[in-house]
Amino acid sequence: MIITRYDSEYLQFIPENLKESSGLSKFPGFLRRDVSYVCPAILPIVYNLKVRLSKSFNIKVSSELSHWLSDEFILDPLPEDFKYHTQPKDFQDIALRYLNTLGSAGILLEPGMGKTKVILDYIFLKKFSKALIICPLALLFVWEEEILKHRPELSYHLIQSTNWEKESEKSEDKTVIITNYNKAVILEEEIKRIPIQYIHLDEFLIKDPNSDRTKAMTRLSKRIPFRSGGSGTLINNSPLETYSPIRFLQPSLTGESLTKFKNRYQVSKSWINPNTNKTVNIPIYFKDIPEIKSIIDSCCIVMTKDKWLKLPKKIFKDYHVELAPQQKEKYDCLARNYRVDFQDISVEVNSPLTMLSKLYQISQGFLYGNSETDEEVDDSLFTSNETSEISKKIVYFDESPKIGLLNKLINTELKNEKFLLWFNLNGEFYLIKQLLERLGINFLVIRGGEKSIGKKVKEFNENPSIQVLLCQAKSVNYGITVLGSKPEELEKRHLEMLPEINTRVHIEVFFSINFSLEVYLQQQDRIHRLGQELECLYYRLFTNSSIEIKIRHSIDNKLEIKTELLKDIKDITSTN
Numbered sequence: 001m002i003i004t005r006y007d008s009e010y011l012q013f014i015p016e017n018l019k020e021s022s023g024l025s026k027f028p029g030f031l032r033r034d035v036s037y038v039c040p041a042i043l044p045i046v047y048n049l050k051v052r053l054s055k056s057f058n059i060k061v062s063s064e065l066s067h068w069l070s071d072e073f074i075l076d077p078l079p080e081d082f083k084y085h086t087q088p089k090d091f092q093d094i095a096l097r098y099l100n101t102l103g104s105a106g107i108l109l110e111p112g113m114g115k116t117k118v119i120l121d122y123i124f125l126k127k128f129s130k131a132l133i134i135c136p137l138a139l140l141f142v143w144e145e146e147i148l149k150h151r152p153e154l155s156y157h158l159i160q161s162t163n164w165e166k167e168s169e170k171s172e173d174k175t176v177i178i179t180n181y182n183k184a185v186i187l188e189e190e191i192k193r194i195p196i197q198y199i200h201l202d203e204f205l206i207k208d209p210n211s212d213r214t215k216a217m218t219r220l221s222k223r224i225p226f227r228s229g230g231s232g233t234l235i236n237n238s239p240l241e242t243y244s245p246i247r248f249l250q251p252s253l254t255g256e257s258l259t260k261f262k263n264r265y266q267v268s269k270s271w272i273n274p275n276t277n278k279t280v281n282i283p284i285y286f287k288d289i290p291e292i293k294s295i296i297d298s299c300c301i302v303m304t305k306d307k308w309l310k311l312p313k314k315i316f317k318d319y320h321v322e323l324a325p326q327q328k329e330k331y332d333c334l335a336r337n338y339r340v341d342f343q344d345i346s347v348e349v350n351s352p353l354t355m356l357s358k359l360y361q362i363s364q365g366f367l368y369g370n371s372e373t374d375e376e377v378d379d380s381l382f383t384s385n386e387t388s389e390i391s392k393k394i395v396y397f398d399e400s401p402k403i404g405l406l407n408k409l410i411n412t413e414l415k416n417e418k419f420l421l422w423f424n425l426n427g428e429f430y431l432i433k434q435l436l437e438r439l440g441i442n443f444l445v446i447r448g449g450e451k452s453i454g455k456k457v458k459e460f461n462e463n464p465s466i467q468v469l470l471c472q473a474k475s476v477n478y479g480i481t482v483l484g485s486k487p488e489e490l491e492k493r494h495l496e497m498l499p500e501i502n503t504r505v506h507i508e509v510f511f512s513i514n515f516s517l518e519v520y521l522q523q524q525d526r527i528h529r530l531g532q533e534l535e536c537l538y539y540r541l542f543t544n545s546s547i548e549i550k551i552r553h554s555i556d557n558k559l560e561i562k563t564e565l566l567k568d569i570k571d572i573t574s575t576n
Helices: 018-027 043-054 063-070 090-103 115-126 137-150 164-171 179-188 188-192 213-220 241-251 259-265 287-298 324-336 351-365 387-393 401-411 426-439 451-464 488-493 517-524 547-566
Strands: 001-005 010-014 032-035 036-040 105-109 131-135 156-158 176-180 198-202 226-229 266-272 278-284 302-303 313-321 340-341 343-348 367-370 394-396 421-422 443-446 468-472 505-508 538-544
Touching: 001 063, 001 226, 010 032, 010 043, 010 505, 018 188, 032 226, 036 043, 043 063, 043 287, 090 115, 090 302, 090 394, 105 115, 105 241, 105 287, 115 137, 115 198, 115 226, 131 137, 131 179, 137 156, 137 176, 156 164, 179 188, 179 213, 179 287, 188 213, 213 241, 226 241, 226 394, 241 259, 241 278, 241 287, 259 266, 287 302, 313 401, 324 340, 324 351, 351 426, 351 547, 367 426, 394 488, 401 426, 421 426, 426 443, 443 451, 451 468, 488 517, 505 517, 517 547, 538 547
Parallel strands: 105 226, 105 302, 131 176, 131 198, 156 176, 198 226, 313 538, 421 468, 421 505, 443 468, 505 538
Antiparallel strands: 001 010, 010 036, 032 036, 266 278, 340 343, 367 394
């Protein structure tokens, strides 16, 4: 097989026999141009494809490319006339040079390292006439603040409705258009008509290849020459989550077939549901992890806080309680029989995920009725005076040892601290809310779907009388800084502080841990970021002999995979 030039922008890999031709057809990589297998003439991308194919075939390089392919990858310098508006950290300058050199790349900086500034500087550097930023809804206000801080020269418009006639008029003369993922999906056809030169996906929320969001972003990417994505946690549950983000950035590294990619890196086994006899394929392990790491390395810059920032330590404190007798009885019954009756509801399990969900609920102290989507419960039913309505959808156990443990912590170790308190499901929320109200603690609540997240976070940071920020995991896990305020800052504003309460925030309490590694890491980094001066303490509450322990082990395993994938990434600092 020989590598030669296809045209001014692409190279091609030419098979020399039927075996090589068959191997290329099954390989998870390359773009197809008629009968040719091509890739961009970008050194790390070509080199990655060459190395991966070299495991099976002898790869030769045409004479005109031999010297180029043997060269070391060096970052391009920034133009002499380029000026920063705000002084960058060393790693931000390197990340900008990396993106500028590749044109399309992943900026995998851990939360709190200033990815947004890098992207705004890139837009300014390239002088794009139109750039599109797509981000989670909660981060719209963050992008607006960051533009005003780091690049006030850039004109921008936040799309906040699906009325395209109105939004189009407002954005017509603006350089940067910012919207959230859901609106981008709805307005996909309208956005396609805009001559956008650059697109950035904040937090890279396109990991499910089959979602409408991923499909829409992939279609958009094919029309836009310069692309990037920012995330601190590219790997969430499995290495296969690299497929859609990398395909968005550099599709020649993954190819267009998810099936080929799965066949290369995933091993599955069949699970038979004993109630329905239906067969489900479940991934059991992944192979060639170093090869997936090399794919990431070819188009993403990975930077971690422990290498580039001097931040305080993270300290984890785990507290365990046993299931209450009533909880244990129903937990064991469901695990054995795949069904359980409790008060006026009956639950039947029909999949491994449903089993996990129901066992998790019992370990927290409640149980939803049969529903494939547990959070379909109407929140409006759960007012403090409508307990009769609650029983229609959810039932609570007589005793919740975890609530008792939380009560003890609040009255001892957390008594004089402002802190974040995390929950996952609404059933947990009502248990915790009742406890905080009983204790007379002043708190703010942020739940999924809220539009005023930025306002509430700001209020919590600046108001010394609010001790707890009670947050649903799925709502505040991106781009939010929760550090509280220094006493001298509060004095300047003549704000009264609660006696003996530490106004700086350096503590998080996990009433439960989310099964998503990405969410879990993002939660931690709300306080572990630039500006933090205190050791970060993380209190984690677990019920023994429950699915929670398995979730913790699963998270640990995912973290090991993530670490393996992202460690030993080429040290870019030595480049010129």
